[in-house]
Amino acid sequence: MTKNSKKLALTGGYAAAEALKQINPDVMAVYPITPQTPIIEVFSKFKSDGEVDTEVIHVESEHSAISACVGSSAAGARTVTATSSQGLALMNEILYIASGLRRPILMLVSARALAAPLNIHGDHSDVMGARDSGWVQIFCSTPQEVYDKTIVGMKLAEKVKLPVMVIMDGFNTSHSVENMEILEKEAVQKFVGEYSPEKYLLDIDNPVTFGPVALQNSYFEFRKDLSDAFDTVEGELEKIYEEYGHISGRSYKKIEKYKLEDAEKILVAMGSVGGTIKDAIDKLREDGEKVGLLEISLFRPFPYEEVKKALKDTKEVIVLDRNLAFGTKQVLASEISHSIGKKVKSVVYGLGGRDTFQKQIMDLVKGDNQSGYLL
Amino acid sequence: MNKELTKNLASGHSACAGCAFPTIVRTILGESDVPVVISNATGCLEVTSTLYPYTAWKVPYIHNAFENAAATISGVERAYKILKKKGKIKKEIKFVTFAGDGGTYDIGFQSLSGALERGHNFLYVCYDNGGYMNTGNQRSSATPFGAATETTPSGKMSFGKMEVRKNLMDIAAAHGVPYAAQANVAYLPDLKKKARKALETEGPTFLLVFSPCTNNWKFPTSQFVSIAKLATETNFWPLYEIEKGKYKINWATEKPKPVEEFLKTQGRFKHLFSEKNKPVIGQIQKMVDAEFRRLASLVE
């Protein structure tokens, strides 16, 4: 608690809208999709009550949402959006263009299953589908983290000039209420500062062209430049997290550790399942099982070094993926085994909003579930 | 290089020799008294004017993708609205989107409709060359009935494109836009008048401009003006305006030339002059006459 912050009980969706209100961006272009809708509904109320100045564009599809965002960002306006699942998939073509044009767009994602069959509930298949598109991806486990990382994400995007996705689990986080704390608007405004790009369309006296054609002799270099820029993200995020710690009392890292010091078995996961895993760990530790949790919060760019250090001498690593990749090792499991140069146990959980229970985690740790699924 | 004409789009672009759209772009933008910001869909204009490292655009310009030029300009226009309110932008600026017929009638149709419905203050210009020309002349919904393209070739079983061109003007007007007009690159005074009107009208405005393609309509590079003229003189491409739902025809003649005069100038219609396909020309003539009568009937 800093001196004049406020305690509230908010869902993840509301917390996101609250953070966006305090950021007060210039433009938000959005299209509705469950479970993202609370974010844009609450924000639209802020707009109609005059609590934000944002130009909210209610477009006719997610493809146009991200397209309008690229336009407004290129024009020189601080730009945000939000989506889920099929909407994020529909945006896919333009995600690559947004990063290619170095547009610092902030996108909130209430992560949700991808059809078919259709499912409106939480999992990570949508954001996994966008993981190589040149967008920074930051995962949140709680509404408090959604609020904090929305603010951090806005500042990061504009610092590294790359688009950022702040991701919460659909329903598990977006629609679950938690006691949390928000800062004063002035503190947030000061923290994110003014958005003043160097080159922008509305700078009439210095005309620029966005989106030229680059052929065999130059395209490759542009893509490599983007990759080099992506490599600066980890360092910048650390600094911004630290700075945010000063004004909020909550400091975040790229990975979070829970009872890892003496752990012989370590579970690795992302998003809201962390809470269930921590409860399971507490119980297991009562039975003498030395187990800990490594939560990955920064997923793109992936923090290989930190993960390697955190897992270096553990005997057994169990990685939980809330996404099912076909014909290949699971995504997070592959990243983790790549970090430590060892095999890991890989298990898929929570697809399409399927609940994950403490007992399932305990059976997993005890080795009673070799199926690779928490069905 | 003509200084006056190249204030917005410079020379050095790589459009085919004898292409029509540079004239369309320069004529329309020449009518704006205030600075402009351009969004442009993927297409001939885009790829020939922004080939890295050279951009022929001397005004702010954004190409995003093929189907979202209208959505992109929507974002720019709203950014302008708020940044002006905040005092960060002082000047008055006009927003103009250029796209080909493929990028407008087909793949960009949804984002165009959204932008028109939302009432953004911008001018959308479609240079209509009747097909996907940048990709080598494939059929679009703007390709005329009976025209041969690489995807609707004439052959034993076919006389070219079997469907009638989509009537985009009525669809645009049906959005309740304050101003929409069909124009032709050969009629510059008319195009200028319509461009000025469109630019000065608050809210979304729409210009559909006839833009012959020497390469894929298969005619000599010197002919785009003559052929474009014939399109209107035969009523194949009437010149008219729809202002707040009211129709006005800008060019009419008692005795329009037969459409054959227009068709025979282009290789894409050559196959219609065979014995087997001759009746199709009659069909086209009937369609052209019927459409002109329909238009005339809509004029109060």
Added chain:
Amino acid sequence: MEEGAIIQHDIKKAPKTGNWRYMKPEVDKEKCIGCATCVPFCPEAAIEMKRGQGQKKAKADIDYEYCKGCGVCAEVCPVKAIFMKK
């Protein structure tokens, strides 16, 4: 490379499209009546009206650095003052 491939117009980088030509338009300055019909139709905006020495009226003058030799100017000229040469 420019960040985000965001580039600015620089005429020095313009390809000299004049080398596309295999036909060249020539203006007969006597016949040209200075009506400038050709000027806006030139796809390269390569035609300016210029007054030669001792001439009262400005006549069409072609910038061969950019002229692609398409022949549109010759076609639209109302007095056929422009003719195409190999």
